[in-house]
Amino acid sequence: MTTLKKPAVIVLSPAALSIAHDVARSVGGEIHGAAKRIAADEVGTTFDDLEVCLGNLFAEGRPIVALMASAAVIRLLAPHLSDKRAEPPVIAIAEDGSSVVPLLGGHRGANTLARRLAEALGGHAAITTAGDLRFSVALDEPPAGYTLANPHGAKAVMAELVAGASARIESTAPWLDKSNLPVSRNGSVRLTVSDERVPMEGLHLVYHPKTLALGIGAERGADSDEAVALAESILNEAGLARESVAVVVSLDVKADEAAVHAVADHFDVPARFFDARALEAETPRLANPSQIVFAEVGCHGVSEAAALAAVGPEGALAVEKRKGARVTAAVARAPQPIEPEAFGRARGKLFVVGIGPGSAEWRSPEASRMIDAASDLVGYSLYLDLLGPLTRGKRRHDFDLGKEEVRVRHAMELAGEGRSVALVCSGDAGIYAMATLVFELLDRRSDAGGVSAAARRIAIEIAPGISALQGAAARAGAPIGHDFCTISLSDLLTPWDTIVRRIEAAAHGDFVVAFYNPVSRRRRTQLAFARDRLLEARPAETPVVLATNLGRKGEAVRIVPLGSLDVDDVDMLTVVIVGSSQSRMVTTGDGKRWVYTPRGYAAKEGSALAAAEAQTG
Structure with a gap:
């Protein structure tokens, strides 16, 4: 099975926006709109140059669904075509959704996407791949839950079948049963479905179903390499295919254990976790129950119990618990491919996201990716509103200003439940924002106002954002081109005498402030x-820069002399940048005034010139 990245939905005109949103919902895609015709708050991101946009997406391996003429897509991507085995799916859709045409990557997901989109839009999928048309199946693109072990052999097999040969199917699967493949006991083509390692030769394709759950138990701080080696060892000794591993499972108190996640990463599968009660329910099926383990974690086994819990009551142990120095591992087999999202829970994830001043143009792609990956959004209502279409399909948790600790605690506890949560901040999350409070809560003991044990096991990622300081400086020129500092004048959390000392230090040091x-x-x-x-x-x-509502409606940037700075000209949404004694004003030909703080290049050039003149004089 081909694992697709997030599809990019390309739309060029407002008339096709409605269809674009339907497409994005159907395939979990992100809309890229032409900046000249489509407002940024109506799409996930915008682009200025279509050719550059398509080329970059293609190079990233992103599936492309373009609401535009097929010929135009072909011409724009033609210079990028090289290896069809590595090319992502590319689909063109008529702006009214009537025709869905897979152009590239038919057997890498394009045909499947095209069928799904045609059904969702009520249109027609123009599938032209011979095998798909004749047999209603793409043998080199098995459905979710199956992996083709030898994709290099698919071309010869399909050619043989199209030429009239029949197939001998061994240990069949539902998707093969529903196909129109010519089947016979003596077929020259072999199709095998097995979670065991199978020798492959000649006209033979082997499909590994995702039926194996790999249970891992680990002491705190266990070595990741040891865990990976043990997992590989028990699979090899049992003759099981690593491609059939569907999930790595363990006890929930191990949700932040590096060794468990190292094994999941090694096999490129998700990690899921069960509480002790769920694992204790598997005790009657354990081959090696342990009273010692029960005394420590509240269940009679971790690796065996977790593997059995994952495969359900119809599954069974395939490999009993094996012990390493500080790790245990076991394997259970399910009768059908496993769906990891159907049991246990994932390790919770907290994205701390700085969205800049709020406009889409000033939001980083990483911030947008994190917001898109989140199931829940937590933040001040205004900040969440600024995300526009990125909030669609997300659970919102809105908070008022002044509820910062409550807001952060709520986000961390949600993540502790196994959810993916984006804690949304304006500007940069680490500059007078929520990232600091996340770590402060982690640093407190649970009985001293910290977070729960589950919230302490979450994964944390932080996306930088354009701060108000950077936005104001860019709008005004280059006032922070030399040494500068930032000072918050709010005495809610910082004593006023401390703020006074910092102001005096900045004045003495001649910093831009x-x-x-x-x-x-x-x-x-x-x-x-x-x-x-x-x-x-x-x-x-x-010079003093007064910048208000940066990157948003009502943006205003003014420059006034320090001696004329009037407090009444400043409000809560204003950033104030005071130049140093070296900061200067310059006016361009259009009459616009700019502020900059020189770094001393003129003095450096003057010294170099003087030295050169001395040498030649």
């Missing part, structure tokens, strides 16, 4: 104090 949280409804004096203290150390004409 970016002030966050400069004012609030009740707090109006701090910015005035900072202005007056900085005026003691730098000229009154020092």
Whole structure:
């Protein structure tokens, strides 16, 4: 089976947006819209150059579903074609959804996607692959739950069958039974379905069903290499195919155990976890129950019990528990391919995502990927609203401002339940935002206001975002081109005397200073104090950048002299950047004023020129 990356749905005009959203929902795709015609808040991402967009997606191996003419897609991708075995699926769809045409990668998922889309859109899938048409099956693209062990042999087998040969099917599967393949006991083509290693030669295809669950038990901090070696060893000794491993399973207290995840990564399968009660229910079926294990974790076995829990009551142990130095492993077999999402739970994941000021253009692809991968979104309501179409199909957990710790704790506990959660922050998640609080809660003991044991086992990923400081600086020129610092003027969490010391240190060090949280409804004096203290150390004409609503509707960027900075011109959504004594103003030919802070290049060039003149003089 070909594992597809997230499909990219290409749409060029507003008229096709409705169909594009239908397509994206059907295949779990991400919409890429032409920036000249489609607003950024209506799609996942936008592009300026169609040829560059398609070329990049193709190079990434992303399936492409383009709502445009087939000929145009072919011409644009033609320079990128090289190895058909490595090319992703490419499909063209009429803008009204009436025709769905797989152009490339028919046996790498395109034909399957085309059929699914045609059914969803009420259109026609124009499948032209000979084997698919004649036999209603693509032998080199088995369905979910099966892997073709020798795909290099599929071309010769299909050619033989198309030429009139018959197939001998050994240990059949439902998808083969439903096909129109010519079958006979003496067929020259062999099709074998087995979770065991099978010798392959001649006109013979071997399909490995995903029927094996690999149970792993591990001491805390067990060696990952040992765990992988033990898993490989028990499969090899039992003659089982590694391709038939569908899932790695263990006890839930091992959800953050590196050795367990190393085994799952090695076999490229998900890891799922059961609580002790679920594993204890498997005790009557265990080959090696252990009272010692029960005393430690509350069930009589981990590796055997987890494997059996995964395959269900109709499954059975295929390999009893084997012990390593600090790891145990066992294998159970299910009668049908296993669906890992149907049992246990995954290790919870928390994405801490900085979305920048909020506009799609300023949101990184990594941030968008994390939001897309999440089942739940947690954040201040305004920030979640700014995500636009990325929130579709997600569970939203909205919070008001001022509920930061409650918000972060909620996100971590949701992830502790096995969910994938995006904690959404504006700007950069690590700059006066939620990432710090995540680790603060992890650092507290559970009985001292920390999070639950389950929340401590979650995986954490953090996506950087464009901070308000960076956005303001870019809009104004290059005010932070030399040494700078940031100071929050909010005394809610930081004592005012500490803030005063930092302002004085910045003034003494002649830093460019970016002030966050400069004012609030009740707090109006701090910015005035900072202005007056900085005026003691730098000229009154020092440029000050006032940037409001960056990257959003109502954006305003003003430049005023430090001596004329009026607190009433600043609100809670304003970032204030005060230049150093070296910061300068420059005006371009169009009359626009810019602020920059030189790094001393002119002095360096002057010194070099003087040295050169001295040598030649």
